[in-house]
Amino acid sequence: MTKPLVYEPTGVVGEAAASLARAPAQLAGARLAILDNGKPGAATLMQAISRELGSRVGSVPGALFQKGSAATPCEPELARRIESEADWVLTGTAD
Amino acid sequence: MSSASDPTLCELPGAPDSNGIDARVAPILELPRDCPEALLEAYEERGWGDGLPMVAPTAERVDAMLEAGCGDEDPDAEVAVLPPRDGIATRRTLAVNAVLAGCPPGLLPVLVSAVRALSDPAINLRGVNATTHPVAPLVIVHGEAIARLGFNAGLGTFGPGCRANASLGRALRLSLLHIAGARPGAGDASTQGQPSKYAYCIAENAAESPWESYPSAVGVDAPSAVTVHCGENPHNFHDMESETPAPILDKGASVMATLGSNNAPVSSAEFFVVLGPEHARTIADAGWSRSDVQSYLFEKVRLPAGTLRDAFAVTQWRPWLHALPANADVPLVANPSQFRVLVAGGAGKHSCVIPSWGMTQSVTVPIQA
Numbered sequence: 001m002t003k004p005l006v007y008e009p010t011g012v013v014g015e016a017a018a019s020l021a022r023a024p025a026q027l028a029g030a031r032l033a034i035l036d037n038g039k040p041g042a043a044t045l046m047q048a049i050s051r052e053l054g055s056r057v058g059s060v061p062g063a064l065f066q067k068g069s070a071a072t073p074c075e076p077e078l079a080r081r082i083e084s085e086a087d088w089v090l091t092g093t094a095d
Numbered sequence: 096m097s098s099a100s101d102p103t104l105c106e107l108p109g110a111p112d113s114n115g116i117d118a119r120v121a122p123i124l125e126l127p128r129d130c131p132e133a134l135l136e137a138y139e140e141r142g143w144g145d146g147l148p149m150v151a152p153t154a155e156r157v158d159a160m161l162e163a164g165c166g167d168e169d170p171d172a173e174v175a176v177l178p179p180r181d182g183i184a185t186r187r188t189l190a191v192n193a194v195l196a197g198c199p200p201g202l203l204p205v206l207v208s209a210v211r212a213l214s215d216p217a218i219n220l221r222g223v224n225a226t227t228h229p230v231a232p233l234v235i236v237h238g239e240a241i242a243r244l245g246f247n248a249g250l251g252t253f254g255p256g257c258r259a260n261a262s263l264g265r266a267l268r269l270s271l272l273h274i275a276g277a278r279p280g281a282g283d284a285s286t287q288g289q290p291s292k293y294a295y296c297i298a299e300n301a302a303e304s305p306w307e308s309y310p311s312a313v314g315v316d317a318p319s320a321v322t323v324h325c326g327e328n329p330h331n332f333h334d335m336e337s338e339t340p341a342p343i344l345d346k347g348a349s350v351m352a353t354l355g356s357n358n359a360p361v362s363s364a365e366f367f368v369v370l371g372p373e374h375a376r377t378i379a380d381a382g383w384s385r386s387d388v389q390s391y392l393f394e395k396v397r398l399p400a401g402t403l404r405d406a407f408a409v410t411q412w413r414p415w416l417h418a419l420p421a422n423a424d425v426p427l428v429a430n431p432s433q434f435r436v437l438v439a440g441g442a443g444k445h446s447c448v449i450p451s452w453g454m455t456q457s458v459t460v461p462i463q464a
Contacts, residue, residue, distance in 0.1 A: 007127075
């Protein structure tokens with residue numbers, strides 16, 4: 001009996017629009033910004049983590065930035081501001 | 096398989112992981128035997144499918160789908176890139192998913208057009224697919240394609256029972272699962288999901304609508320069109336006794352004026368108001384236009400500002416809404432046009448509303464191969 005061939009359904013993946021930046025070589029003295037997506041408790045949690053990182057590895061707690069909505073990407077202008085004011089960013093909480 | 100523990104977000108096992116290489120796809124998967132169970136098992140092993148039996152996408156069936164619905168277009172040209180996986184949707188990959196869903200061959204242009212609509216930035220597909228909300232894209236078919244392709248705009252338009260409605264809705268979902276990577280866990284964080292994530296397609300009953308067709312009302316002039324709205328399941332409202340518009344619409348308004356939908360904290364969100372033909376006729380016979388319905392609902396779909404502020408720590412409201420005092424009734428949309436009114440369904444005194452996910456806007460496009 002012939003074994004049937006069928007298509008795979010996924011197609012291929014396109015080129016990534018962006019890639020993650022290289023992680024900083026060391027965190028001691030690095031400015032740590034927080035990008036709050038507005039989810040309940042997000043800023044509270046990330047500020048606590050920021051303080052913990054400050055005491056453990058010596059990073060410098062920096063500015064708290066507010067994204068327009070958790071449901072949309074970070075606004076380009078805001079991303080440029082963060083880039084100019086911080087060495088690394090803490091973000092990404094959900095519900 | 097448990098995708099939640101998969102560290103490679105949105106990587107589909109078995110899928111080509113090329114980065115911008117050839118979008119051409121070949122029939123590469125050999126099934127161990129020629130039966131429906133073999134396809135289901137082979138797909139399940141790879142994390143594919145929606146859990147239901149599928150039609151085997153053989154070269155003959157996919158070619159027939161393309162022959163009937165691709166026109167002069169290149170079957171391997173990019174139609175859209177679908178996040179979060181950023182999979183490239185081509186007519187061929189969409190045809191594969193249409194075959195899997197059981198679509199008749201003529202439906203491919205409707206699927207291609209729906210995918211084109213989904214890729215409009217206004218839809219915010221990355222958010223739609225990745226959110227914890229149960230949101231599903233509703234496809235609404237308009238125009239001459241309804242009769243030509245066998246869509247049901249009448250009794251039971253939301254289903255079940257019509258192959259075109261059911262398979263087109265399913266084909267879109269399979270395309271999102273496979274091409275967009277919107278699998279529960281890795282690419283779809285929906286807390287509970289919802290039944291409309293299996294298939295969600297209706298057709299506008301323009302023949303029984305007292306108003307101009309929906310595409311005309313939103314400025315799309317084409318023989319056939321599709322609208323995509325990303326929202327909740329339909330919420331029914333029932334009025335058997337009223338002979339004037341207001342009591343009917345008041346019941347619809349009471350369904351919409353709740354704290355539980357994302358329309359409450361997001362003032363840019365739309366409500367789709369799908370009126371049954373009998374309700375629409377009662378409303379129109381009193382001299383009300385579609386615009387009158389929208390204006391009336393704008394006045395009635397409201398909640399006290401204080402109640403909303405108590406309920407939501409964060410709102411996405413237009414600035415003027417923030418200025419209202421606590422005892423003022425706040426409209427749940429910023430503009431009456433955000434009540435998207437159309438007619439679908441058949442005999443009976445039922446209509447429904449479809450609240451939005453929130454950070455998304457509906458899109459209507461002509462049906463084109």
